[in-house]
Amino acid sequence: MNSDSFDSSQIPLPYSLRCKPFLKWAGGKSRLLPELEPRTPRKFKRYFEPFVGGGALFFSLQPTVATLSDMNGDLIETWKAVRDSLPRLLEDLKKHPYESDYFYQLRDADRQKGYARWSTVRKASRLIYLNKTCFNGLYRVNSKGQFNTPFGRYVNPTIVDEENLRACSRVLQGVLIEHRSFGDILSEAESGDFVYFDPPYAPISSTSDFTSYTSEGFSVSDQETLADLCRRLDKKGVFFMLSNSSASFIKKLYEGFRIETVQAPRAINSNASRRGKIAEFIIRNY
Secondary structure (H helix, E strand, O other), X not given: OOOOOEEHHHOOOOHHHOOOOOOOOOOXXXXXXXXXXXXXXXXXXXXXXXXXOOOHHHHHHXXXXXXXXXXXXXXXXXXXXXXXXXXXXXXXXXXXXXOHHXXXXXXXXXXXXXXXXXXXXXXXXXXXXXXXXXXXXXXXXXXXXXXXXXXXXXXXXXXXXXXXXXXXXXXXXXXXXXXXXXXXHHHOOOOOOEEEEOOOOOOOOOXXXXXXXXXXXXXXXXXXXXXXXXXXXXXXXOEEEEEEEOOHHHHHHOOOOEEEEEEEEOOOOOOHHHOOEEEEEEEEOX
């Protein structure tokens, strides 16, 4: 393998025994990895993931040079805490009891003036706790950017997955983690680099829209901007792979690229009977 190129055929297997996403993220790709892994470029230089979410593909590939980013500031602060401050983060996580009253008290902390002064570790500990104990593990914010998912009922939720957090922290050493818009990738990615896009999905029906990862959401205009960005990256010789819903207008936006339909298991619906498989697109320029 060339020293300045990552060979994706060397994916560590099984990835779940090494490390896995430390957050359950709406639209997370852990269950889609069997479709994504074989479709990554065999060799590439640097890895970029501008909608990192739970980072399932990143943790599976474990590329040697990577930049992870997202528009959700609280999410990015949590990734940085896992990378840079794990001992303090673990210590704080162990203080959280699994109680409804405590959950709502901590959930509502971002509505208080003093929340802005919380340390990165404290904010990260709060987000992980809420993620592990909220209803369906669904991260959702209102128009003011405040976490608003209700308490979840579990038998014994794993609030502190210490072994996995330690593995994730090791993998993240040397990885750049940035709070920024996906559009910033255009000025950074170069020929031979690989970008994986996993944006909030375009709705396929009037009742399937879910874009509340940030207070701004993700609009049709954003989808169009992303498609234009992909075309610009293609002209620069950058490899890109993108996941999205099978909405008809998504297919039109990416005409000329390789569009494959896969059956993806979905687990975001609150009604378990509606969580089966659904058609999704995997779009590539290679």
